[in-house]
Amino acid sequence: MSHSDKLFLRGEDVDNVKGLIQKHKEQIVGFRRELHQIPEPAYTESKTSAAVADHLRRAGLEVRTGIARYGVVGLLPTGRPGPTLMIRADMDALPVTEQTGLPFASTHAGAMHACGHDAHMAMALGTALALSQMKDRLKGNVKFIFQPAEEGPGGAKPMIDEGVMENPKVDYAVGCHLWPGSPGGTIGVKAGTIMAAMNRFDIRIIGSQGHGAMPHLALTPSRWDPGGQCPSAHREPPYESSVAHRGLRGLFSCGKSLQHHPWGSGTVRNHQDVRPGSLELLGIPDEKDPSRGVRFHGRPFRTPFRVRVSAHH
Numbered sequence: 001m002s003h004s005d006k007l008f009l010r011g012e013d014v015d016n017v018k019g020l021i022q023k024h025k026e027q028i029v030g031f032r033r034e035l036h037q038i039p040e041p042a043y044t045e046s047k048t049s050a051a052v053a054d055h056l057r058r059a060g061l062e063v064r065t066g067i068a069r070y071g072v073v074g075l076l077p078t079g080r081p082g083p084t085l086m087i088r089a090d091m092d093a094l095p096v097t098e099q100t101g102l103p104f105a106s107t108h109a110g111a112m113h114a115c116g117h118d119a120h121m122a123m124a125l126g127t128a129l130a131l132s133q134m135k136d137r138l139k140g141n142v143k144f145i146f147q148p149a150e151e152g153p154g155g156a157k158p159m160i161d162e163g164v165m166e167n168p169k170v171d172y173a174v175g176c177h178l179w180p181g182s183p184g185g186t187i188g189v190k191a192g193t194i195m196a197a198m199n200r201f202d203i204r205i206i207g208s209q210g211h212g213a214m215p216h217l218a219l220t221p222s223r224w225d226p227g228g229q230c231p232s233a234h235r236e237p238p239y240e241s242s243v244a245h246r247g248l249r250g251l252f253s254c255g256k257s258l259q260h261h262p263w264g265s266g267t268v269r270n271h272q273d274v275r276p277g278s279l280e281l282l283g284i285p286d287e288k289d290p291s292r293g294v295r296f297h298g299r300p301f302r303t304p305f306r307v308r309v310s311a312h313h
Contacts, residue, residue: 013137020130027129031055032122033104039093039111039118042149045070048091048121052146055125059132061144068158074144075168076132082140083171089124090117090150116178121146123176141168 021028038047049070056063056074064073070091098105098112106112113119128144145164149155177195182188 013134016134016137017130020133021126024126024129028122028126031125032118035118035121036113037104037107039098039106039108039113040091041095041111042092042151042153042155043069045091045148049146049148052091052121052125056128056144059125059129061128061132067162067164068148068155070148071155071159071162071164072146073164074128074146076128076135076142076144077168078135078138078140078142080139082138084141084143084168086143086145086165086170086173087124087127088145088147088173088175089120090147090155091121092117092149092151092155094151115151117150119178120176140171143168143170 035048035051038051040046040048049065049072052072053063053065053074056072059074061074061076063075065071067073072091093106093108093111094114095110096112096114097110098114124144124146128142131138131142143164145159147155147159149158176187179188188194
């Protein structure tokens with residue numbers, strides 16, 4: 001592709017963009033505050049997608065909705081040959097109760113834009129507004145993608161599967177994320193990875209069930225709990241020591257009946273494309289026998305339980 005075919009902004013055009021952004025600054029702030037008040041977690045973004053689509057139409061873009069349920073695409077064609085630039089923003093909120101007391105705080109109980117997706121959408125909408133007013137200076141197309149379910153289970157692939165990267169085919173893609181530590185009005189870039197990906201995992205500990213009056217006869221969660229307050233309580237008869245029931249780091253509830261299939265879940269952040277599979281750790285039947293232990297990530301791992309770790313893909 002020759003340089004003459006590329007979508008680009010000359011020096012004076014950059015100044016024009018800055019002027020248009022400044023001109024619409026209050027409107028862009030309004031976008032963010034409007035969207036902040038209607039946060040919706042993954043795959044419930046009905047009000048959010050409707051608001052985004054409405055603003056894109058008002059800016060004169062060609063709009064498609066209902067992609068991967070709530071995804072929105074706004075296309076700005078220039079009518080001149082050239083590449084297609086994609087600008088992407090995420091839409092979903094977190095299941096968090098807002099307690100900021102701000103006049104534009106969340107109006108949806110138990111949901112909040114605590115990860116900046118309201119601002120991501122506002123920046124993309126502001127860019128659409130500015131570029132639509134100077135499309136006679138551009139070549140090719142600008143495609144604005146508003147993705148649902150970024151926090152999970154993941155809305156990018158479903159949108160790709162429904163063809164958002166085609167018609168017209170995307171040549172370049174741009175996305176950004178707020179970074180509270182950076183000064184306002186600046187953009188941070190670096191070579192390589194700048195933000196971590198997230199994978200989810202489940203943990204299930206498989207032991208044997210028992211009764212609270214005879215904990216020494218059961219393989220219960222507290223025997224594996226590295227933070228147990230009374231590690232001997234479930235290994236000795238109750239008439240020889242005090243009994244304390246405590247779940248594995250709060251993941252399980254233990255009462256009169258001692259659970260033998262407790263489970264928990266968590267997340268892991270990684271800076272490489274690592275997708276953990278499934279892992280089963282078979283512990284020793286007698287934790288006093290270290291020769292029967294297993295190794296986990298190169299370190300000894302001893303437990304009287306089988307520990308299964310499986311990842312969400």
